[in-house]
Amino acid sequence: MSAFIVSEKDSCSTRIREVLTFCGLECPSSHILTLDDTMRRLGREADIDLIVLVLQPHVEDALNLLTALARFAPGKILAVGPTSDSKLVLRTLRCGAFDYVDAADLEAELEAAIARLSDAITAPAEPGKLVALLSPNGGSGSSTIAANLAVSLAKEHQTVGLLDMKLEVGDLAALLDLRPTYTLSDLCQNVTRMDQVMFERSLVKHASGVHLLAPPQHLVDVAQVRPEGVAMATAMARSHFPYVVADLDHTFREEQMVILRQADIILLVFRLDFTSLRNVHRNLEYLDKLEIPAEKIRLVVNRYGQSQEVPAAKAEEALGRKIAHFIPEDAKAINRANNHGVPVVIEAASAKVSKSIMQLATSVNGRHRK
Known part of the structure; x- marks a missing residue:
């Protein structure tokens, strides 16, 4: 060499x-x-x-x-x-x-x-594809989609990385019924010593093949999460997994921006109501100012089909963009799965909402299993 x-x-x-x-x-x-x-x-x-x-x-x-x-x-x-x-x-x-x-x-x-x-x-290899989920406001259901999207991708690729970047309120561990021992804040506190072994030991594995890097367990530790630590952890995740799914919050803080700038695909998850549409428009404007290519951003409507929601055509007209994917409303199946800590694509694989999430996984899946 x-x-x-x-x-x-x-x-x-x-x-x-x-x-x-x-x-x-x-x-x-x-x-x-x-x-x-x-x-x-x-x-x-x-x-x-x-x-x-x-x-x-x-x-x-x-x-x-x-x-x-x-x-x-x-x-x-x-x-x-x-x-x-x-x-x-x-x-x-x-x-x-x-x-x-x-x-x-x-x-x-x-x-x-x-x-x-x-x-x-x-053995240089292409880095794993990074898929970031961003919701314009709370209640959009992006965490549920992130967990189920990761599980769906793992069915094809056997192993997938999952990063919970909702540092104060992250709930991916609960959605997957996992109990992390180490978290992202532990890695960031040891950033100068971080290596692949330390990174892998910080992950908690789900039976589906998803490996979760959890957010801090205590709010006092959120301040320990620094952009340089996130950058190193993301790089190691991409070198280790064919796909990495990151569930972001909507603060646009610098540690979130590290992932947004690297992401191959950004799924902007929202509901068809006035508040969500207003915030989606603001998010799109800001992403444009950050010079993030528009072709990386895909609009995903969650809980589609609720009564009195804004018609999809009017939403597209207001946003000036086409909606890429619709995930139907199924509160019964989603709530049951989330309360049990079992992804709905496993708990109720034949449900319409599960099939829709699996179709979303297919749409972002640019690689075939080796």
Whole structure:
């Protein structure tokens, strides 16, 4: 495996090269580059498994280079910098780094990071598809849909990741009758040590093949959930599962935005009433300002068929968009399933609401089982 080092510090380059060589990576002295040399040199290289980029002393220049490398360079990019600046860690991950190494403990941290990356380096794979569910207001039923959508996808792919990002009120664990031991806040409190093993141990598995990463169990721990931790957890989920379903809240806080920006599909779940339609319109305007492509966003009406609801044609006219999917009202089947902690697609697989959710899963399913 071939590795390159991008650094302005000779002493740091020497230390990194020693670790890379010890770990069995090919890194001759000709693979040590400066920031200025990198684009010219790596633009002609095809055999690159790993790039180790040292951020200091020219942090902004290094981040600009990282952004460019993430667009074209093969292999994974490992950033080396201080972990005392959480904003820098987040910016680095957003720019395209796969992992972040603490410069203060370089040798040990780098060796651990290479061990974490070894599978990705030797067998690069397409990241799992990320499907985000967003409701414009409470009561839309997006959590019920998220749980059942994940279970439906797991029937095809055997294993699916499920992230509960409703940090204060998340109820996916209850809907699946699961009792998590660890949560997203635990991962975020250990963000500098987070690896695939720690991530997998934080998941709780449902019999269907769904693996849930739960929100904090206590409200006081919500503040521990940071965007950089969410970014790392999402990246690990996508490297581990063919599909990841994320149930978002409607606050548009930064940890929610991490997932919205990465999502392959955003399902905007709402009901056909005036309040929901007003909030859907506001959400669509805001997503447009965030420059999230409109083709990623699909409108999903839940509890369709209630009396006195706004006609679908008028809703589409008001929103200026077509509704992609309708999930029928079936309070009896949904309430019974939710109260039992059994997804309705399992509890009442033949019900119209279950068949509709399974059709929704088919519509987002861009991959076939291997």
